Amino acid sequence: MNDITIGIIGVGNVGSTLAFNLAISGLCNTILLKDIREDFTKAMALDISQAAKASNNNTKVKACFSKDEFKNCKIIIITAGIARKPNMSREDLLLTNTKIVKNIFDEVQEQNKDAIFIIVSNPLDTMVYAALEKSKLSRNRVFGMAGALDTSRFKHYIEEKLTINYKNIDALVIGSHSNKMVPLINHVKIDDKLLIDILNKEDINYILENTQNGGAKIVELLKTGSAYFAPAHCCFLMCKAIITDSKDVFSCSVKLLGEYNYNDLPLGVPCILGKNGIEEVLELELSKEELDELKNSMSVIENSINLLKGVKNETNI
Numbered sequence: 001m002n003d004i005t006i007g008i009i010g011v012g013n014v015g016s017t018l019a020f021n022l023a024i025s026g027l028c029n030t031i032l033l034k035d036i037r038e039d040f041t042k043a044m045a046l047d048i049s050q051a052a053k054a055s056n057n058n059t060k061v062k063a064c065f066s067k068d069e070f071k072n073c074k075i076i077i078i079t080a081g082i083a084r085k086p087n088m089s090r091e092d093l094l095l096t097n098t099k100i101v102k103n104i105f106d107e108v109q110e111q112n113k114d115a116i117f118i119i120v121s122n123p124l125d126t127m128v129y130a131a132l133e134k135s136k137l138s139r140n141r142v143f144g145m146a147g148a149l150d151t152s153r154f155k156h157y158i159e160e161k162l163t164i165n166y167k168n169i170d171a172l173v174i175g176s177h178s179n180k181m182v183p184l185i186n187h188v189k190i191d192d193k194l195l196i197d198i199l200n201k202e203d204i205n206y207i208l209e210n211t212q213n214g215g216a217k218i219v220e221l222l223k224t225g226s227a228y229f230a231p232a233h234c235c236f237l238m239c240k241a242i243i244t245d246s247k248d249v250f251s252c253s254v255k256l257l258g259e260y261n262y263n264d265l266p267l268g269v270p271c272i273l274g275k276n277g278i279e280e281v282l283e284l285e286l287s288k289e290e291l292d293e294l295k296n297s298m299s300v301i302e303n304s305i306n307l308l309k310g311v312k313n314e315t316n317i
């Protein structure tokens, strides 16, 4: 068992499911939970601690309500905020969640000087931008989880259309966490075969459309919120890569510094994760068509950030 504390802020569907994943894995020995719903958070801490005990591991889960309790975290995952309901876009969450995310840094940054922050709250890429702006931390320590989830949805819909036996799907989604995300369809490999050589155009279009609208489909069915098992598990895997210094590659929303010809803006691209958070941002060789799609995808983030900047001038968010 590692002597490591992981903090989760926002103990709703994603946050509590992540805490459960962490507690039963034994990846860390302390999980700190923080949410505005006090009794609910205390209940989650008890229930999840007891789940850890059922697997005979010593992970302690604590509900924290003061600055002094929520401290010394190696990783902090921010899932606080409101989630989408049917007919809401991720952008509809913009102003509320920006205020929440920025306040959180006021509350926890001082007591967690070495923490790596993984942002989950939506609209994801803009929340990464707001968190970086507020915290003034470097990009390796403040980044977002979304590409890992979008990639798992991509793989889900690819598998639906496969009729052959295979061992591995190698696939990646980059771009903004929006319906203009960029599933890199021409790069997908099923073992050593290119997917585009296996499936017809209709199947390919089905995969692309469903991947890009994968979150909305779950929102529509749930009616009261958005997906949480896959998002929480992707966060867990990213925490694991950091704690174990695995150097595994995840698509993360990270501030670009010249990569893909963008500067000072966050975008989902493949990154190596290790003990310092993002160890390296990988630059893929993309076709002209893919770069155009990425530009289109980035326009969602630029519009959202511009909207935020406009409101900020008026209201001091």
Ligand SMILES: NC(=O)c1ccc[n+]([C@@H]2O[C@H](COP(=O)([O-])OP(=O)(O)OC[C@H]3O[C@@H](n4cnc5c(N)ncnc54)[C@H](O)[C@@H]3O)[C@@H](O)[C@H]2O)c1
Pocket: 009, 010, 011, 012, 013, 014, 015, 034, 035, 036, 037, 079, 080, 081, 082, 083, 084, 093, 097, 100, 103, 119, 120, 121, 122, 124, 145, 146, 149, 177, 225, 226, 227, 228, 231
């Ligand atoms: N990045 C992704 O891929 C991805 C995937 C799923 C969900 N999300 C986003 O993650 C966020 C959480 O989703 P969810 O389904 O867990 O929602 P949820 O409503 O179940 O949980 C949100 C929690 O945040 C808490 N909260 C609100 N304000 C807070 C504050 N100031 N401090 C601490 N806690 C606060 C609420 O009390 C609630 O428990 C949403 O914004 C959602 O859109 C992102």
